[in-house]
Amino acid sequence: MLSEPDFRAELRAWVSEKSGVEVTDHSPIFADRTLRSVHIPELLLLMERLRGTPIDVEDLRPTDFRDIDTLATRFGVRS
């Protein structure tokens, strides 16, 4: 089972790979357009794979996607 620091590290690596931009856990990845909504299906798939359970898509809010810190708190696995 993946720890929360590893979950965050995987997300940071994925975002940089997608965008070519190095990000921190507090970079506003969607507000600054490092990522766009079109990337969300892939991001959700990645997070589901890392935590090993589905994410309830009926229950998503735009604020869940503020930054990696918010994503890890909302969807990540606890260490």
Added chain:
Amino acid sequence: MSLADSVAAVAKRLSEVSQHSYQNPYTALDWPETVDPDVDWFSSPELLSLAGTPEWDAMPEAARKRLAFYEAVNFYSLNIHGEKSLMAGLAERLYRKEMIQVADYLHHFLDEENKHSIFFGGFCTRYARVYRSRQFSVNEEEVPRDVGDFLFFAKTMIFEEIVDHYNWLQARDERLHPVARYINRNHHVEEARHLIFGRQLVTELWRTQQWDAQTVDDVRGYLAAFITSSWREYYNPDVYADAGLTDPWEAAETAWQSPAQREHRRTVTAKCLGFLASEKILPEEPVDAF
């Protein structure tokens, strides 16, 4: 700005064909009470998302058929989700002054997409369920209207080109259950018209745009990401879970990365990418789709 007469003329011709082949989706097809996914094929095995992977090679025939059934349900579901946003976008553009010359055809386009979803939804809700979509919007940035129109019709065309490849092959595949063949054939017939309209309109909107280099870059980046994202949905862990695979997310990742599947995506997208390249809309192929 108004659309070129050539686009209006194509739309007029297509509207006439749509009127003549106007369909009642509630009487067009006799739905069997039940179907048997272990016995009948509902997708062509060569088109499945695990085809050409070691996982697939190890599967007995009944398991392959079960996967083919759930992949059909996924294919229909992603069409439903695509058609939902397509219908919303078409409705928004009905009778707008830039589109007034093609308003008649937009009515047919919208009507036909709604009917497609009735067929797709009819299958999913009778025999399985509609799979969830992972599409979600957080930053629908305000783009200028002409950029939004171009992106909307270009995305529609890309989505429909990929789908049509599957429809065209599966409509002809005699191994498939008659209902699956019917749904694919029926969709292909109407999508062929949508694609003629789409290519014409996308070409026209692109040729008349006067965007700065940054906007052109943004548009290209967006379309490339859209192609990757559209393809990702063909590798749905929910399908693999229903088909009984032990680690559905790893299965999705492995299939996505497999050489046979990369080649498959490249082949299916080739025609569409060729068009986008020839119009200089997308000079290079998307880096992470294949």
